[in-house]
Amino acid sequence: MTEQTLAPRSPDVAPGDGGSDGPAPRPTVPPRPESHARRFSPGWIAKLILVGLVDALGVYGIIAAAGVESWWIVAFLVAALAVVNWAYFSRRAVPAKYLVPGLLFLLVYQLFVMAYTGYIAFTNYGDGHNSTKSDAISAIETQNQERLPDSPAFPVAVVTRGDELGFAVVQDGKAEVGTADDPLAPVDGATVQAGKVTAVPGWTVLSFADIAGRAEAVTALAVPVSDDAGDGTLRTQNGSVAYVFSPVMQYDAKTDTFTNTKTGVTYTPSDHGNFVSAKGEKLEPGWRVTVGWENFTTMFTDSRLSGIFLKVTLWTFAFAFLSVATTFFLGLFLALVFNDPRVRGRKIYRSLLILPYAFPGFLAALVWSGMLNSKFGFVNQVLLGGANIDWLGDPWLAKLSVLGVNLWLGFPYMFLICTGALQSIPGDVMESARMDGAGAWRAFRSITLPLLMVSVAPLLISSFAFNFNNFTLIYLLTGGGPDFVGAPVPVGSTDILISMVYSVAFGTGSNDYGLASAVSILIFIVVGVISWIGFRRTRTLEEL
Amino acid sequence: MRRSIFSATAVALGAALALTACSSGDSGSGDKPSTPSAAATTDAPKLTGTLTIWTDETRIDVFKKLGQEYQQQSGVKVSVVQKASADIRADFVKQEPTGQGPDIIIGAHDWTGQLVTNGTVQPIELGDKASEFSPVTVSAFTYDGQVYGVPYAIENIALVRNNKLADSTPDSLDALIAQGKQIEAKDSKVKYPFVVQQGKDGDPYHLYPLQTSFGAPVFKQNDDGSYTDTIAMGGDNGHKFAEYLAKLGKAGVLDTAIDSQKATDAFSKGQTPYIITGPWNTPAFKKAGLDITVLPVPSAGGEKSNPFVGVQGAFISAKAQNPIVANDFVTNFLGSEAVQTELYTAGQRMPALTAAADKVDDPIIKGFTAAAGTTPMPSIPAMDSVWAFWGTTEAQIISGSAKNPDSAWDTMIKNIQAAIDKSKG
Numbered sequence: 015m016t017e018q019t020l021a022p023r024s025p026d027v028a029p030g031d032g033g034s035d036g037p038a039p040r041p042t043v044p045p046r047p048e049s050h051a052r053r054f055s056p057g058w059i060a061k062l063i064l065v066g067l068v069d070a071l072g073v074y075g076i077i078a079a080a081g082v083e084s085w086w087i088v089a090f091l092v093a094a095l096a097v098v099n100w101a102y103f104s105r106r107a108v109p110a111k112y113l114v115p116g117l118l119f120l121l122v123y124q125l126f127v128m129a130y131t132g133y134i135a136f137t138n139y140g141d142g143h144n145s146t147k148s149d150a151i152s153a154i155e156t157q158n159q160e161r162l163p164d165s166p167a168f169p170v171a172v173v174t175r176g177d178e179l180g181f182a183v184v185q186d187g188k189a190e191v192g193t194a195d196d197p198l199a200p201v202d203g204a205t206v207q208a209g210k211v212t213a214v215p216g217w218t219v220l221s222f223a224d225i226a227g228r229a230e231a232v233t234a235l236a237v238p239v240s241d242d243a244g245d246g247t248l249r250t251q252n253g254s255v256a257y258v259f260s261p262v263m264q265y266d267a268k269t270d271t272f273t274n275t276k277t278g279v280t281y282t283p284s285d286h287g288n289f290v291s292a293k294g295e296k297l298e299p300g301w302r303v304t305v306g307w308e309n310f311t312t313m314f315t316d317s318r319l320s321g322i323f324l325k326v327t328l329w330t331f332a333f334a335f336l337s338v339a340t341t342f343f344l345g346l347f348l349a350l351v352f353n354d355p356r357v358r359g360r361k362i363y364r365s366l367l368i369l370p371y372a373f374p375g376f377l378a379a380l381v382w383s384g385m386l387n388s389k390f391g392f393v394n395q396v397l398l399g400g401a402n403i404d405w406l407g408d409p410w411l412a413k414l415s416v417l418g419v420n421l422w423l424g425f426p427y428m429f430l431i432c433t434g435a436l437q438s439i440p441g442d443v444m445e446s447a448r449m450d451g452a453g454a455w456r457a458f459r460s461i462t463l464p465l466l467m468v469s470v471a472p473l474l475i476s477s478f479a480f481n482f483n484n485f486t487l488i489y490l491l492t493g494g495g496p497d498f499v500g501a502p503v504p505v506g507s508t509d510i511l512i513s514m515v516y517s518v519a520f521g522t523g524s525n526d527y528g529l530a531s532a533v534s535i536l537i538f539i540v541v542g543v544i545s546w547i548g549f550r551r552t553r554t555l556e557e558l
Numbered sequence: 559m560r561r562s563i564f565s566a567t568a569v570a571l572g573a574a575l576a577l578t579a580c581s582s583g584d585s586g587s588g589d590k591p592s593t594p595s596a597a598a599t600t601d602a603p604k605l606t607g608t609l610t611i612w613t614d615e616t617r618i619d620v621f622k623k624l625g626q627e628y629q630q631q632s633g634v635k636v637s638v639v640q641k642a643s644a645d646i647r648a649d650f651v652k653q654e655p656t657g658q659g660p661d662i663i664i665g666a667h668d669w670t671g672q673l674v675t676n677g678t679v680q681p682i683e684l685g686d687k688a689s690e691f692s693p694v695t696v697s698a699f700t701y702d703g704q705v706y707g708v709p710y711a712i713e714n715i716a717l718v719r720n721n722k723l724a725d726s727t728p729d730s731l732d733a734l735i736a737q738g739k740q741i742e743a744k745d746s747k748v749k750y751p752f753v754v755q756q757g758k759d760g761d762p763y764h765l766y767p768l769q770t771s772f773g774a775p776v777f778k779q780n781d782d783g784s785y786t787d788t789i790a791m792g793g794d795n796g797h798k799f800a801e802y803l804a805k806l807g808k809a810g811v812l813d814t815a816i817d818s819q820k821a822t823d824a825f826s827k828g829q830t831p832y833i834i835t836g837p838w839n840t841p842a843f844k845k846a847g848l849d850i851t852v853l854p855v856p857s858a859g860g861e862k863s864n865p866f867v868g869v870q871g872a873f874i875s876a877k878a879q880n881p882i883v884a885n886d887f888v889t890n891f892l893g894s895e896a897v898q899t900e901l902y903t904a905g906q907r908m909p910a911l912t913a914a915a916d917k918v919d920d921p922i923i924k925g926f927t928a929a930a931g932t933t934p935m936p937s938i939p940a941m942d943s944v945w946a947f948w949g950t951t952e953a954q955i956i957s958g959s960a961k962n963p964d965s966a967w968d969t970m971i972k973n974i975q976a977a978i979d980k981s982k983g
Contacts, residue, residue: 141672144654144676144677149655153678153876157677157680222632223633229880229881230881251882252882252886298674299677389813404957407758407959495758497950497954500960504947504950517946521946
């Protein structure tokens, strides 16, 4: 490459093809390019090493993912590695050499996240629907093993014979052995020490280490106490003590139902991922199923939410719009003032004005929340001489406080971009306006503002989108409060859509990922449409 | 030439990042050392595998030590993993179904409901051992008739008195407030007759002793101490409590501007003779040089005042890799007197095991235990629906933004009931 800049470009050298990359192809007779592998140039070796490193990492990832049986990740890694190796060793894939890293990032960080959110939005994933159906069945089974009232605790020995696993206990002074298929029955010749069987002829007594090694089989083993199933089964949780349990909920794999052995009620799986009785009683836990558009419509159809949803939506638009408008006009005003060469010490003022921008937003929100405390806050105590104004507790004052704090946080940004844009407006335009007899206001309205908007308008739109989802500020400053008095969901006057979703889906301690995903997609669509319209409108500005 | 080196580097970086993203996103395998057990000190055969315990930053040190002790004792390799206290429960619920979660998670009893309804923990049959723990600690971990955790420590709030400002305490809250006002009038440094932390979202936890003294517990309790989801704080007793809140709010005794920091600050600086708070704050009070006594909260409504009791303990994952060892660890090791005493020394909370608790002679810890009743904080999922409404309503009654305390209380009950019905589907 460097040669090209030093020497005048020869018409024979194709642009972009470095001299050392091979003989310059001539347009008339392109010679067959030499294979990379024939030239062991330092660059090629470096490439080999780097791609080798990537491959090593990839193979490690494949082994690790296969170890935990994450087959989708294995498949993705195999495909990604194949693409990477092809792109960097094939001579034809020149554009791919540039695009592959970016595309892989895009796939992992953008497309995958979006697709996964989209998928969750159609499920009922959340508390009570946390895992698969088979997990739910085994959880219901283990949670509903009832220890028979007043049944004794048996010091138990876990014994084995071939593949068979059994329990040996002492009952009424006699050693008894049973397995999953054969109920407890007395055995002869067993050794008993301190109420515990230590040796049984024909059986091997397992040590604690052996039991721990076969933990799954041991904890799953249920030895019937007698031929009558109603007498319950012997089970152990720690390999040393067993209790008589009887299952309250019995699962029948054939009919896919649970039956309560005490009441006889049967529970059948519902399409919402729960075993439900005819009376509508649900068994917990349920499992994750897809529920269609339900999560998307909840906000509009749930009577507890729909009324508040409208209020919150209106406030969200008002908040986002007013935040942009106030910060922009204050920033613009200050930028105009400090752009005037007659102002002295402009640099100092400008640096000071940018300070709030240098503060981390979440820190500033917390500090402001303390300063606005009605009784001890700096604002009331010092600035207003001991006034008792409930800045964050009154619905309208809280809205005002949120806007005020956001103004403080946001105007430096607007000030910066306006200053930059103002300085890029050529002086001769202003001069000619003045020569045409335009006053200051007229020049501002007809020249400065339109020229400014060309570069600033897209930033205003992105600022609107940012404030539309400004969760940090709301959550840390007011927590959405003050809550609506008597509202059926814990949502307040300053809650915006995204913080309302948080309150409804997570705020009460239980989690509803499905609903949260669905509503964030709705919000994304709203913001996306507004931004799209906005950007279309700014195109007309450019034509001025 | 440069181009190819550059892009290869970019790819290397890119792939490395992508890999990290995949592996951490999916399995959280970074938490689990993959090295096989090498440190088994005994020659027990075939004891392989690792017992993984999750705990938060507040008790990681003591559990690291206990893990080593258990490893020496049993030969099982123990890996104690630190999780942020804000995330540990949610992480567990998310990771448990993948089989990548821990065998044991150390936490608070009020997680029980959520963990059980997600099917993430398994019942623990304590057998005769159950009687060795103080009853409220076992009932705290009881859900639907089954015990899901082994308790090791107990904590609750109580009335803390600054002995320099008051040397005796009346047995009704009204008398206490009157006494506090007298002290306030005499001593110019004293600014509040007594403080209870509130904050703009309210704090029903710290007001619960007052509420129970009106005979308005949040839910009905079963015989075994576990809770049903029948709301019991409505009706006349609830109204009396709501009116009492409004009265204290109007008089300025309760104030939503006083949050936890302001309240403890006021007490530390000697600005109030009394505070209702928990054992987590007493070390700071002692450090500030205060001479304090811990007492039961005087009754406001005539009945005994019961604060919520919080219990710490260990749960076993439903997908524990080593259920037998995990069970042995939580029942036999964690439930032993020596270990409970060790946990007490490290955490300064009353042990759940009676034998260990009897040996505690710290008057402050004993004072808190004397103030505890038999009402564990409910862990049933319905409680999730309660907290937010409860705090907001109390804050609105105290601040006066809810004009009529009775109807505000009724609306709250109605909303809680609707939320419970909704979550039941």
